[in-house]
Each structure stands twice: as C-alpha cells, then as structure tokens.
Amino acid sequence: MQRAVPQEFDRVLSSMCTEPHPAAREAAVRFLATNPGDPATYQSVAELENRAVDALGELTGLPEAHGYVASGGTEANIQAVRATRNRARDEWPDAPETPNVVAPESVHFSFQKAADVLGVELRTVPVDEEYRADLDAVRASLDAETILVVGVAGSTEYGRVDPIPELAALADDTPGDGRTFVHVDAAWGGFALPFTDHAWNFAHADVDTMTIDPHKMGQAVVPAGGFLARERATLDALAVDTPYLESTSQATLTGTRSGAGVAGAAAALETLWPDGYREQFEESMADAEWLADELRAREFDVVDPELPLVAASIPDSLFDALRDAGWRISRTATGELRVVCMPHVTREMLRQFVADVDSFSN
C-alpha cells in the first residue's frame, strides 16, 4: 500500500482549521487514548476539560462558565438549539408547538443541520448591506413561538460581527409568554474578538449560549469545539443517564470523545491566552488588510475585512486558474473568492498568491 502523506497547509487559504500550536500537538499526542466521555474513568483528562472550560469562560466574559469541549462548532450549535428546544418545552407556560429559531442568512449551515435533526423551524432573515443581521428583519420574524435568536460573531463567509446587544434586546421583547434565548456563534471569531472593540460576549449582552472553537483560531488540535452556557440548567437540559459508565450522566451529543482534542485545547489556551492570541490576531489582521489592499489595487471588488478574512470578486477564469495551480480556495454563496487568514497563512504565502493572481490575470 502506498503510504498517504498528510495534506500540507502550504496553499490552504480556504480552511478555518489550521496547524495546531506545538504545545497543543504535544498534549494531544500524550492523551490520544483517553476518553473524556467517561470522566470518572479518565480523570486527568476530565480535569483538563474543566480547565479548558474555565479558560474559555474567562475569554468570553463568563466567570462561572458551564460547558464542554465538543467535537466542533456544528455540535456546539446543534446543542445550543437542542438545549433551548428542551428548555422551552419544559419551562414555558405553554410549550411551543412548532418552535422556531431566528437567525441571519449569514448563519453557518450547521443550523440547517440542527433544524433537520431537531425538528425546529429555522427562519433565516436578510443581512444588511454590511453583511450583518438586519435588525428590522429579525424583529419582523419573531413571534410567540420563537425560542432562540442567533447572532454570528465572525461570519463564515465575510468575517462580520452581528450587533449582539441589539439582537439580545430584540429577543427580550419577543411576543409571547415564553423566554426567548440568545445564542452567539463565535466558532471562528471568538479567539480574535477579545482584541477588538466589538460587543459580542456574555459580559456585553444577555447571551445564553455560545459556540467558540479552540480548533479554529484557538490553534488547538481537531476535534476541539467549545460549547458554553451561562446557566447550569442549559447543560441539565441536555443530560441523559449513562447506566454502565462510572459517570452517571452525559450532556454531550457524542458519547466517547477525544482526549487528544480536550488536552490540546487546554494546552493551547494555557500557552496562548491572552498574549499569544493577541499577537496572532494582530499579525493575521495585518495580513488580511494587506491582501485586501493588494486586491483593491488590482481593481477587484473587496469586502472590507473586519476580522482576518478577505472576500473579493474575481473572474471565474482566474479562480479556476488559481485552483488549478494548487491553491486551496473556496467561494462565498454569491461567488466571491474567500481567503481566511489563519495562523498558518503567512505574508509570504499571500505574496505568492498575489503573484499568481497577477500572472493568471495576464
């Protein structure tokens, strides 16, 4: 059998994952064979998970955080919807018959998955001309069966941050007697936002749950998503009994989980928060602005980068030529080139990319 070689990150501009930090990699390798899904049996990794959740809480303005290291942002988003659905069913004066979730159309496709899996209605509403949730559109979609309002803090396509406090205020004013919860999807943006002026976290608004993934800009090892909740009751709404484990209940969506992911997340957070993440953010943001300027100088339409992600309209023929040259690039739903300036993306790599843009444009 031919031995497979791992994909290098040399030309990957499309991924929201990245080369893990060496400390995360080293910790992951040591914990490869452990299962945080059974914390009573695997106690040292369970302790690391507590430390990772505490660190995520500090990063997101939630000193008493509840949550866990998930398989990724999709699981965390599904779990936010699931917990909310269960809490509305159990806590509202009248359980909603067809609960709905209101989110901007910029929301990640995992919410489509959550809606299918969980049997809730997903109402996506337009974004404004700056690609952020349109508050009027959100307001118009809310009704007495709206259980959850979702805001995106660092959107997948444009890296934009929705007005989270305003969304939380709208949720608070939802018609009907039931409490409407607020979820922030900061899966990608969460490790950059602490170094910006955005209002996005638990301290800035009445946010109930959040997705924030160590294995994206947190430089942890896959799989390490983050699910955080303000209240213990939210985790309790997810728990099922575990008859044969040493532990007695489980709030995660998966069962057996990756000790490597948990240990890598704890190590990355302890190594990089806050200074290492700040330095990386400043470097990546400068790279994104540099790339945006270079593309603008070539008269491409560029979406102004708010976080380290550049979207630009380029001709299809150029896109195809770049991909044929080995660049791993992707498009937004409306067809723009999308470059995510993750930690593995260096200025030199972007210089080569721009040089290829020039050579294929002639």
Place this chain on the structure above:
Amino acid sequence: MQRAVPQEFDRVLSSMCTEPHPAAREAAVRFLATNPGDPATYQSVAELENRAVDALGELTGLPEAHGYVASGGTEANIQAVRATRNRARDEWPDAPETPNVVAPESVHFSFQKAADVLGVELRTVPVDEEYRADLDAVRASLDAETILVVGVAGSTEYGRVDPIPELAALADDTPGDGRTFVHVDAAWGGFALPFTDHAWNFAHADVDTMTIDPHKMGQAVVPAGGFLARERATLDALAVDTPYLESTSQATLTGTRSGAGVAGAAAALETLWPDGYREQFEESMADAEWLADELRAREFDVVDPELPLVAASIPDSLFDALRDAGWRISRTATGELRVVCMPHVTREMLRQFVADVDSFSN
C-alpha cells in the same frame, strides 16, 4: 501549572476503549491537523476514509459499503435513526406522525439520546433470560408507525448478540404500508464477531445500517466510530448543503472532523484485518473465559461470556474495596461487576485483579 499525566490503562477494566495499535497511533499523529469534514480541501485524508469504509464493508459483509468514520458509536446510532426518520417521512405512502423505534432494553443509552434529539419514540422491550432481544416482545411492540428495529451485536452490559436474522424478519412483517428498517449496533462487538459463528452482519440478514467502531476493539485512535449503510439513499437522507466549503454537501452529524481518527482507523484496519483481529479476539476471549472460571470457582454468579466481557454478581463491599484499590470497574444497571476484556487487559492484569478479589474477600 502542574503537568497532567495521561490516565494509564493499567487498571482499567471498565472501558470499551483501549490502547491504540502503534500503527494507528503513528498515522493519527501524522494527520492531527487535517479535517475530513472538508474532503475537497483535505484530499489525502478523504482517500483514507474511503479505504476505511471499504475495509469496514469487507468486515461486515457489505462489498459496496456507504458510510463514514464518525466521532463514535453514539453519532452512528443517532445518524441511523435520523436517516431512517427522514426516509420514512419522505418515502412512506403516508409519513408517520409519531415514528417509533423498537429496541431491546439492552440497547445502548445513545438511543435515548437519539430519541430526545430526533423527536422519535423509543420503545424498549424486555430481553430473554439470556439477555438477548425477546422476539415475542419485539413482535408485540411493532405497529404501523415503527420505522426501525434495532438489534445489538455485542451488548454493552453483557456482550450478548441479538438474533439479527429473526429481528429482520419481524421488521419485514411490520403492520402498515411503510418499510421498517433494520439497524445493528455492533459498535463494540463488530471486530470480534467475524471470528464467531454468530449471524450478525449485512450478508446474514436484510440489515440497512450498522454501527461498528474502529476505536473500540478495532484498536484505532479515538475518535473513530463507524456508520455503514447498505444504500446510498440512506446517506443522501442525511446530507445538507455546504455553501462555503470546497465540497458541496455533508452527511455527517458533526462538521469539522478528526483527520487523526480517520487515519488511525484506516491504519488499524490495514494492519490488523483479519489476522491481527482474530489473534486478539482469541486471546481476549480466552482471558474472559479464564476470569469467568476463576470467579465461578469463588462461587460468584457469572453471566457466561459470549464475547470478551464478563459480568458477575459480587458483594457491594468487595466492589467498593476493588475500586478503592485503584481498579477502574463499573456495574451493569442491575448491579453486577462488569469487566471488559479489551486488548490492553492482559492475563497478568486479571491475575492481579483476582488476587485482589481474594484478599478483599477475607
């Protein structure tokens, strides 16, 4: 900060996970930073996943297997129920209003999780005195809204194998016009059963989907569960669009996934199937029989091991003393000691355990 030390497997008798094979560990480390959730970007790990699925198909009597490497057995079981729910909704002459799933009470607790997540009714029915699905009880539970019958091939508590062909025949005779699907949960047993006389797989009966986890007796690295389907339509029923990825749709429950898990599974299967798994099964089975004999000789009630798992009634005081001595042990729902003879469990370890049983019994 104090450096955490990984949990050793020295005294772990309760886990269905194990020390991975060195080839699996080595492959996992090489692929730590890849994401099979985006196969077009991470092509080499996507190719490894295809090879792992083909190998799992060979092992389970399904030459043209559809499926993927999941985060674990819980995800695979949830996905089986989800695909079936969606197919019944879309393909039955009349979509069932309140679809139900019939399973023996020995079924893994992930089916409780699936029922909560997916909004289906789980009907658990008694097992017979040999801890296998009671066919009369299953038959009595089937009705015109039964979308799925589940059989367990290697139960979590006793390692027993349900009569899969008979369960499939009952599913085929379900009242009503809709097709009732059949799922086999071989998460733990699947890597032992090929070396037994049991009828359990796709070739033995009209099975639609199966859970079979490389990261349990397959000696792969966590996270590596296995979800297999006979028909492409089952995977299609799980797919959601993925607007911004290079790939265009995704049938998994999670989004970003572990390249380490996929690469480890492929490496373990290529290294160990079939001879390595056969040798391990024979050794573990002999260990289980040895332990059962030793416990019987001490006049404990022992459930005859059918796969490498021993359950025995021992006094609570003895159970507590063994646990206090550092043995990682767990109990069945009815209180028996449960010892899973995984590859890391050696005869020498069991001798020490029996010596402790003796010393704490006096």
